[in-house]
Amino acid sequence: xxxxxxxxxxxxxxxxxLSHAPERQPNFRLDLESFYRHLLGLHQPLAxxxxxxxxxxxxxxxxxxRGGDVDVWGSRWQRALDxxxxxxxxxxxxxxxVTGRLIDCLNFLTGDSYQFAFKSWQAGSRQSxxxxxxxxxxxxxxxxxxxxxxxxxxxxxxxxLSDSGRSPLLISHRSARRLVGRRAELISELRVRTGAPFxxxxxxxxxxxxxxxERSQRSRTFLYAALGWAAALCTGIDxxxxxxxxxxxxxxxxxxxxxxxxxxxxxxxDFIACFxxxxxxxxxxxxxxxxxxxPLTRRDVLETLxxxxxxxxxxxxxxxxxxxxxxxxxxxxxxxxxxVDRRFAVESLDLxxxxxxxxxxIFTESLPEGxxxxxxxxxxxxxxxxxxxxxxxxxxxxxxxxRLDETRSVDAQLTEFWELHRRHSQAVVDVLGTxxxxxxxxxxxxxxxxxxxxxxxxxxxxxxxxxxxxxxVAVLRQALPKVFxxxxxxxxxxxxxxxxxxxxxxxxxxxxxxTIRFLGKNFIPDFAPQLEDLVIEVKYPTPTRPATRIxxxxxxxxxxxxxxxxxxxxxxxxxxxxxxxxxxxQAELESNNAPSAFIAVIR
Numbered sequence: 001x002x003x004x005x006x007x008x009x010x011x012x013x014x015x016x017x018l019s020h021a022p023e024r025q026p027n028f029r030l031d032l033e034s035f036y037r038h039l040l041g042l043h044q045p046l047a048x049x050x051x052x053x054x055x056x057x058x059x060x061x062x063x064x065x066r067g068g069d070v071d072v073w074g075s076r077w078q079r080a081l082d083x084x085x086x087x088x089x090x091x092x093x094x095x096x097x098v099t100g101r102l103i104d105c106l107n108f109l110t111g112d113s114y115q116f117a118f119k120s121w122q123a124g125s126r127q128s129x130x131x132x133x134x135x136x137x138x139x140x141x142x143x144x145x146x147x148x149x150x151x152x153x154x155x156x157x158x159x160x161l162s163d164s165g166r167s168p169l170l171i172s173h174r175s176a177r178r179l180v181g182r183r184a185e186l187i188s189e190l191r192v193r194t195g196a197p198f199x200x201x202x203x204x205x206x207x208x209x210x211x212x213x214e215r216s217q218r219s220r221t222f223l224y225a226a227l228g229w230a231a232a233l234c235t236g237i238d239x240x241x242x243x244x245x246x247x248x249x250x251x252x253x254x255x256x257x258x259x260x261x262x263x264x265x266x267x268x269x270d271f272i273a274c275f276x277x278x279x280x281x282x283x284x285x286x287x288x289x290x291x292x293x294x295p296l297t298r299r300d301v302l303e304t305l306x307x308x309x310x311x312x313x314x315x316x317x318x319x320x321x322x323x324x325x326x327x328x329x330x331x332x333x334x335x336x337x338x339x340v341d342r343r344f345a346v347e348s349l350d351l352x353x354x355x356x357x358x359x360x361x362i363f364t365e366s367l368p369e370g371x372x373x374x375x376x377x378x379x380x381x382x383x384x385x386x387x388x389x390x391x392x393x394x395x396x397x398x399x400x401x402x403r404l405d406e407t408r409s410v411d412a413q414l415t416e417f418w419e420l421h422r423r424h425s426q427a428v429v430d431v432l433g434t435x436x437x438x439x440x441x442x443x444x445x446x447x448x449x450x451x452x453x454x455x456x457x458x459x460x461x462x463x464x465x466x467x468x469x470x471x472x473v474a475v476l477r478q479a480l481p482k483v484f485x486x487x488x489x490x491x492x493x494x495x496x497x498x499x500x501x502x503x504x505x506x507x508x509x510x511x512x513x514x515t516i517r518f519l520g521k522n523f524i525p526d527f528a529p530q531l532e533d534l535v536i537e538v539k540y541p542t543p544t545r546p547a548t549r550i551x552x553x554x555x556x557x558x559x560x561x562x563x564x565x566x567x568x569x570x571x572x573x574x575x576x577x578x579x580x581x582x583x584x585x586q587a588e589l590e591s592n593n594a595p596s597a598f599i600a601v602i603r
Contacts, residue, residue, distance in 0.1 A: 001086045001121060005060045008080040016063060018056055028059045031174075031204040045088035046282060047230035053093070054219075054226035055205050056085050057106065061219040062207050082115040090118035098281045105274035109265055110218035142169035142199060145228045145240045145287070150183035150318045152342065155190070156301045157243035157292050159308060162196045168241070171228050173220070174204040182331070186316040193310060203227055215324060221266035225275055225289055232287035242267055243293040245301050246420045248341065252398040267291050273403035295416065297424040298345040306349065314346070314354040326359065334358030335372040340379050347434070348427040363435050364442075366451030374464065376453050380432055383425035391418045432457065465534055465596050468509070468516035469569045472536070473600040475505050476571060480602050487575045491540040494573045498538050534567045541578045550579065558597060567596040574603045 002019035020030040030052075066077045087093055093102075093116070103114045144161050146168035148154045161168040170187065174180055180202075191198050205223065221242070228240040244267035251268065265271050272289050279286035293301060305311055320326055321336040332339045340362060346355050360367070367373045386394065395414045398421075404413050435454055442448045448455055479501045480494075488494050502509075516534055537557055541550045554570055561568045572579055579585070585599045 001119075003056045003086060004084040005056075005064075006082040007060070007064050009064060009066065014064070016060060018059055020055075026208065028055075028207045029204055030055055044234055046092070047233050049087040049089055049093065050226045050282070051223075051230050052087060053085055053102070054223040056083060057081075058205065058217070058219050058223040059207050061110065061217060062214050065213045066216060077111060079112045080115075081112055082117075084117045084119060086121045087118050088121060090120050092282070093118045095281070098278070101274070101278040101281050105271070105278050106219065106222060108268075108274055109222055109271050112218075141197075142167050142235070142237060144168045145232045145237055146170050147224055147228045147240065147242045148172050148183070148187070148200070149224075150186060152298065152305070152314065152317050152319060152345075153244045153248070153293055153301055155186065155310075155313065155317055156304050157241050158190070158198065159194070159310065160292060160304065161241065162194060162198070163308070166239075167196065168198070169231065169235070169237070170198055170200040171231055172200065172202045173224050173227060174202050174206070182316055182318060186313060189313060189316060190310075193313070194308075201231065218265075221271070222275075224266075229275075229279065229287055229289065233283070238285075238287055240287050240289050241292055242272065242289055243291050245296050245298045246294045246417070247297050247424050248338075249291060249294055250400070250417065252400070252421075267294075269294065269401040270403045295420065297420060297427065298341055299348050299424070299427050302345055302349055302351065306351070311349075311351055312354050314351060315356050317356075330357045330359040332356055332358045334360035334362055335367060335376065337375050337379070340376055344379075344428050344431050347431045362453045364439065364448055364452050364454065366449040367453065367456075369451070373451065373456070377456060378464075380428060380453070380457050383428035386421050386425040387429065389418075391415055394418045394421065465516060465567045466598070468534055469567075469598040471509065472502065472505075472534075472569060473571075473598075473602075476501060476600065477602055480571075480573060484573075484575065487542075488540060488573070491538060494540045495538045498536065498571060502536075534569055535561065537568055537570050539570060539572045541572065541574060542576060543578075547578045551585075561597070568598070570597070570599045572599065572601045574601050577603060 002017040002023060005016040005018065007014050007016065018028060020026045020028050060081060060083070064079055064081070066079065092098065099116050102116065106112065106114055143166040146154065146158045146161055148158060148170040149172070158168050158170060172183060187198055187200050190196075225240065225242055228242065232238070232240050249267040249269065251265065269291070272291055275289045276286075279289070296304075302311070302314075305313070318331055319338045319342045320332045321338045322333045325333055332342070334340075334343070339358065342355075343358065343362060346352055362376050367376055389397065391414070395418065400414060400417055404410055432454075436443070439448060439454055443454060450456075476498065480497060483497045483501075488497075537554075539550050539553065541547055550572065557568065557570075579601050585601070
């Protein structure tokens with residue numbers, strides 16, 4: 001009995017049926033034999049159903065595009081997904097509280113909107129499915145479940161659990177087959193080096209056929225957590241560790257540039273809280289999802305492995321967010337947000353001799369223009385900025401979790417986040433200084449390529465939002481006066497003209513300023529979490545609407561933008577020549593401690 005997904009993405013709509021063996025004509029693989037043979041006699045309908053719900057959501061996520069590279073501004077990022085899924089216990093999941101918690105969890109994780117309906121499995125389909133795992137039991141003596149991706153952080157979390165006497169059961173989701181061998185080799189070597197058993201269950205849940213249309217896979221973490229939680233439920237284990245370092249978990253350094261799978265919320269405290277909320281509605285005393293590495297930077301995590309003498313296992317780990325682009329010889333692309341963070345952490349501890357090869361060296365090789373350059377530069381610039389910020393400025397200027405530990409002081413937790421990021425930022429700046437010193441002769445000789453990080457960071461550049469604002473102003477200065485031979489009737493007419501001019505320019509702007517989105521009349525897409533907003537406000541002074549009133553309106557606008565942390569570009573079409581010079585107006589804005597605010601007076 002197939003599941004059904006009705007979906008909307010931008011202006012596109014569709015209907016998708018999802019089925020797996022033993023159904024006829026399956027279109028995804030739900031390979032749970034190795035998983036369930038360990039749970040014979042212990043598997044519970046709740047555990048089966050949770051995995052089924054998560055698997056169907058994950059497969060649909062990979063099948064329905066968010067718009068891809070051509071939709072840089074995210075007008076199709078947020079999809080509407082309406083599922084009908086056959087389950088063993090559909091009534092449990094149809095409870096409004098359960099469904100509501102499920103939707104809250106997924107909405108935070110993926111940014112999509114959801115509706116769910118559940119129906120009962122037909123007897124024949126259900127029995128055939130259960131026959132898949134009628135094999136011998138093989139239980140393990142584990143005291144925790146540790147979700148294992150094959151990366152640095154999950155390796156360190158497993159080692160910490162073992163060293164503390166909480167022998168972990170490792171659980172993995174197999175999606176990229178080229179990584180399966182590396183992960184198996186890593187776990188095998190870990191067993192040899194530590195003498196601990198590290199039992200490992202691996203599950204393959206993938207779509208069949210050609211490559212996935214959508215690679216962001218925001219829902220994969222929900223599937224991952226569901227696999228660990230289901231195993232813990234059936235084996236009586238009370239804790240499931242989904243661990244990532246605090247910088248990656250909070251993910252604030254990339255909040256303005258990272259896109260797709262790189263702008264992840266996979267271990268964000270709010271997601272973990274939402275998942276535990278869902279678990280509380282499903283059963284009494286459920287296993288708890290935990291991130292044991294939240295207080296640590298990636299450098300800190302590497303230090304824990306180094307202290308155990310396991311730093312040479314670094315070469316068997318995989319961190320790249322773009323595994324579909326990598327090879328066995330070069331398992332890291334070098335330019336995604338995960339690779340950049342890994343590279344700086346490794347360099348900060350002088351462990352590069354143990355690391356893998358990167359397809360591109362961000363320090364000494366040219367970076368592709370656009371997104372990859374923005375990621376590397378913003379990573380360094382944000383670190384330098386944070387080092388200059390007070391704790392108050394940090395907590396106001398960056399998006400921090402809403403779900404904090406209720407047993408502890410809010411101020412203490414926010415201060416810890418600030419100190420975490422300062423520690424990380426100092427390591428980043430130190431690495432950059434070391435690299436600049438190491439390559440000083442090449443820099444002096446001009447032999448390093450212009451597009452490499454070491455040449456781009458020291459140069460004085462306008463901020464990305466300033467460069468975007470300047471580009472928009474240049475277009476409007478040339479085009480807007482040509483529109484009006486006579487005075488415009490009202491401000492709305494000027495707004496419409498600005499919108500028309502910028503609509504024609506939009507495609508070029510997207511190519512040249514991939515991290516900035518301009519907003520204003522007719523420019524309000526539904527959802528684009530990876531972009532920094534530049535709001536365009538159009539003003540039209542007239543004899544009956546003089547300069548003093550325009551300045552009052554701008555001051556009120558700025559107060560609202562400051563509260564929301566928005567950048568703003570004021571376009572003042574001064575047909576009657578009533579306004580002060582731009583320099584005076586800009587100085588007035590800066591004296592008011594405005595956010596990034598820019599003014600262009602066009603006549």
